[in-house]
Amino acid sequence: MKRIILFSAFLTLVFGCSLLPTEDRIQGIYTYTGVFVSQKLFNDSTNILGGDTVMTAGMITLNWQTLNAIAGDRIIVEKSVSDSLDYEPIDSVPVNSTGAYIDSIMSGNTYYYKLFLNNNNKNTLMDDYTIVIPQLIINKPMISDTNIHADSFDIVFSSIENNTKYAIKLSNMNGDSIWGVKDLTDTIYTFEAGPILSSGIYSLTVTTTVIDILESQSIVTTTGVTQFYVK
DSSP states (O other), X not given: OBOOBOOOOOOOOOOOOOOOOOTXXXXXXXXXXXXXXXXXXXSOTTOTTSOEEEEEEEEEEEEEEESSOOOSSEEEEEEEESSSSOOEEEEEEOOOSEEEEEEEEOSSOEEEEEEEEEETTEEEEEEEXXXXXXXXXXXXXXXXXXXXXXXXXXXXXXXXXXXXOEEEEEEETTOOEEEEEEEEOSSEEEEOSSOOOOSEEEEEEEEEEEEETTTXXXXXXXXXXXXXXXX
């Protein structure tokens, strides 16, 4: 069973392969992609003391390419959330040796999928997937902090995986990027070499991509977004 320490912004692709030699599965190259975004925004941008709201969303893409041509009535997709016990069919797609299935997700959680080739009411397992979605959390700056300095403040966020590189971007309320850094390996960074910020609300985005080609055959992007106010 494949495993990933996974996000989601909108959309980073994966590449890899897994040849399954077992007799009870359809041999092929099976990969998956993941994107996850967690946003903490002002509940009301006209009232900076009104608290925040959190929105999360993402997407998972299951990819397959069988080693041999397959025939049947349909490919069935089953899904289980939080455990690998309670699978339910969620959709079916036409039979194709090369294909992809996209599923929306709404939270950082563990998701389990199975693909079956259905032929004359008999299901043959193609592959199963275990996808763990890490939620990137920005701890500083906070929406509740009303004393953020215009020229210097700390940026602190959660660690996703060892040796992961992060990118930070600072934008204004119009969505214009005004500052950023890339290839950070530390989860603590001090903003002090950027522009002096004028009074207003800003958006801070931290993104990282987790690549696991050897074991999970996957690449997953996870993003955290927060807003803060400068006097």
